[in-house]
Amino acid sequence: MIDRRGALLAALAAGWTGTAAGAQIPAPRGAGSAGPGLPDPAETIDLWPGNAPGMPQVPPVEVVDERSTDPALPDRAVRGIVRPRLAVFRPAVANGSALLVTPGGGYARVVIDKEGYELGRWLAARGWTVFVLFYRLPGDGWAAGPDVALSDAQRAMRLIRHRARSYAIRPDRVAALGFSAGGHVCGDLATRWAxxxxxxxxxxxRLSARPDAAAPIYAVQSMTRPLAHAGSRDLLLGRQPTSALEAAHSPARNVTAQTPPCFLVHAEDDPVVDVGNTLEFRAALKAARVPVETHLFAQGGHGFGLRRAAGKPVEAWPTLFLAWAKSLGFS
Incomplete structure (x- = not known):
């Protein structure tokens, strides 16, 4: 019998090849840190010189919560992000492809291990250069309001392209992938990049913020009831948003012919984010004739990432993503 958790840990560990060069902010440390054999990335990139724009009068204070009781599988969530940045996973040999990852957390936190670092290690082992985004949260009072996470995602895409040569990546091979509320950030970026x-x-x-491909995974998408994830909607738009505000922040309402090709994954038994979010976004992409690949799984629940997909049919999604990306010219 194969110990699937042990195999997953080994695969994740194999993907990490960080470097201290250019490190600016140490990775957040929780009670569990990164777990045995799973070091944190040593390299980070500040998104903004000095303070991020639109600082609240009372700046948030960054807090790291360790939610796991298993020291081998940390599950850190970061809230109160005041200095948005990218954690960089460099491969041993870069294949020229890059990915911006936006973890979920219901717009209340950023879940960095199971929806960020684990995928970073896994893809770096396969030649990708991965940038995990610590984005600001709309409930913290930033001047950009519901656009604050999108601002960070746009800036991140532009910085990745601006530094493409130093990371041995191609500026026309920069994709975006996000989970849950981070999937909303990803969908927002794919539709409102300009x-x-x-x-x-x-x-x-001066560079484009448009991702060359986008992969919202079990993503929050609609901001209109009943599809909307109530917690994400309230934190992003407030408790009584106008219909115009809801539409402005529902990616399906903003799809155009310039929206990049999309890869969608959702479990139909998701109890947190209704699968209708993905179906609505897919319908809008099809109507605009934007290429889209969709994978719906009968079982998987919500927040499966890599670790909770093990042993289920849904564990195939990362391999399916790689095959899809390859069909678009990503290595």
């Missing part, structure tokens, strides 16, 4: 959400500050901001 929206003006912050004032340009340097040469990087």
């Amino acid at each position: 929206a003006s959400t912050y004032a340009p500050i340097d040469a990087a901001d």
